Amino acid sequence: VQGYHATGLNQVLADGGLPKGSLYFHFPGGKEQLAVESVRLAGDEFGAALRTTLASTPDPAEALERAVAQLGEHLITTDYREGCPVATVALDTAAHNDAVRTACADVYGSWQSLVADHMRAAGVEEPADLATVVISAIEGALLLARTCRDLAPLHAVGTRLRVLLENERSSA
Amino acid sequence: VQGYHATGLNQVLADGGLPKGSLYFHFPGGKEQLAVESVRLAGDEFGAALRTTLASTPDPAEALERAVAQLGEHLITTDYREGCPVATVALDTAAHNDAVRTACADVYGSWQSLVADHMRAAGVEEPADLATVVISAIEGALLLARTCRDLAPLHAVGTRLRVLLENERSSA
């Protein structure tokens, strides 16, 4: 939920669940391991939610629009505090910590695969690049939305995704 | 270049060769003010570069593609260390620090205006939303590229931007 270096306030929150002494029993790798596993966990949770949403909606454009809408609701209910749990960590560790960076990259890769598979099932022939663009646009929109405290970027992206998808299908 | 919490003041001062005592003369607001002004400065610098690129290329799709290519080159020359200087700060201060968050939002707004104005000059009638999507997609692509140490997301976005723009123009 928060950045890597900004967290330690959360260490105090860790006192609220696990005592500080036990931390290095469960995570001998220290903060780095904790970050890696948190990223993976959050990535899997969001991946599961995404899979559910996609599975219930065959049309890719509509499915993505629903996913985007859910993200928007989450932003509102958390008062713009929680956007993408991976992005924050990814950005302030990308330069210093390869283990955490790789974990973030893996999570993004898994999301991209989910989207690509769904698009392929809907008839898109080479969905890899397109899925990457979709993830990029959504991540960017979450970033802007959180920064501006305004859902507009998310809505704007949600509607334009349809254009990209239809272009790809017709050209196939 | 780095996140807010990941950057120590002593580091900033040592890198800049400035004496520590004078910092609180020039920046009475301390670290927060320094971050705000750094974000604004970096935003203006990149805005100027973007304006130059756009001005030299009338066609919006081609102009944006050039801008994206330049970002990719910058990623490579800095070994993926420097992506968007605003995003990192924006994400790990969005929840805690309204002053810095607002500065980041202003910078994003200024970039969005630049792109929107250029598109309007090229005949797009309502470019605001589209410009937001463009910024989102590029920011997201930078995030993914830095995380994966791979320019693919940037290239993928670069090519799809044309689709969005042509759709908008034809529908006008």
Add this chain to the structure above:
Amino acid sequence: VQGYHATGLNQVLADGGLPKGSLYFHFPGGKEQLAVESVRLAGDEFGAALRTTLASTPDPAEALERAVAQLGEHLITTDYREGCPVATVALDTAAHNDAVRTACADVYGSWQSLVADHMRAAGVEEPADLATVVISAIEGALLLARTCRDLAPLHAVGTRLRVLLENERSSA
């Protein structure tokens, strides 16, 4: 081998392959008891080696010279890591922990008795003080040798011990 405070229990347990839960079964006194028994054990081991060396060489000066030479070889084979196993513990617990300090004192007393008995058998009439000086000089030489990574102090002491012994015998 190491000092009291420099040695972590987890390290001891990990090196010994022992499970942590059983430590407080075997050593209800915790770290203190463990230190006491370690000192006693190491003292007995070295005492046995010393006894062997002394028993095989009737002349006290020659016997001590051999013992000193063996200590020097041990320093070299351990790259100056292991000197006297008691001294390190003795020094950094002397002020805080009477149980450990007493254990160290007992070990030194036993060594002193060994040397004194051997000297008495060789005709020295009041060997107690002399044996104490011998132990002191050797312990000090080990300290200097380890600190300077140089066997010179040990050699210097080894050769002068003969002077002390001969003086004592002639005066008897």
Add this chain to the structure above:
Amino acid sequence: VQGYHATGLNQVLADGGLPKGSLYFHFPGGKEQLAVESVRLAGDEFGAALRTTLASTPDPAEALERAVAQLGEHLITTDYREGCPVATVALDTAAHNDAVRTACADVYGSWQSLVADHMRAAGVEEPADLATVVISAIEGALLLARTCRDLAPLHAVGTRLRVLLENERSSA
């Protein structure tokens, strides 16, 4: 006064003089630098005291006996808490920390030079080794005295030093 790893209790004592925050201004090298400078300081202080004692007593044996007696008094007045300030640090850093170990070695070297110079002035021709033996014996006696809470080792060494010195002078 205490060992390297046992000290942190002294960190609390450092709060009693310097505030914790300033420590890394004065000692950017952290604990290691602090230890090095403490050892050097203590070594210089004791060196000065030793020089004074030696200067006031031309006869080497008598001079050393006086120095040993002073050490004994110091042990008593501190209730055997302060022996040689260098030995404790030397022993529990010798294996891990070359900077501190070297500082200790330097101090021992300076003491050995003081003694050797004094002996040379008194007619001893090759005093280097003998001075090393003297330092060794005194350090060892301090170790034993502190461990046993008994001045006997110190007294025993004090009286035998004369034997070593006279042997050397007559042989010259």
Add this chain to the structure above:
DNA sequence: ACGCCCGGGACGTCCCGTTGTT
């Protein structure tokens, strides 16, 4: 006898902001 997990506390490090002196 062992092993998992807890718990509080300390250590060494470094942070950011503020003084007082030139």
Add this chain to the structure above:
DNA sequence: AACAACGGGACGTCCCGGGCGT
């Protein structure tokens, strides 16, 4: 304007001891 020194507080790490279930 620049600088040295202070000051409290937090971080991440690791410690030693002791429960709980077998």
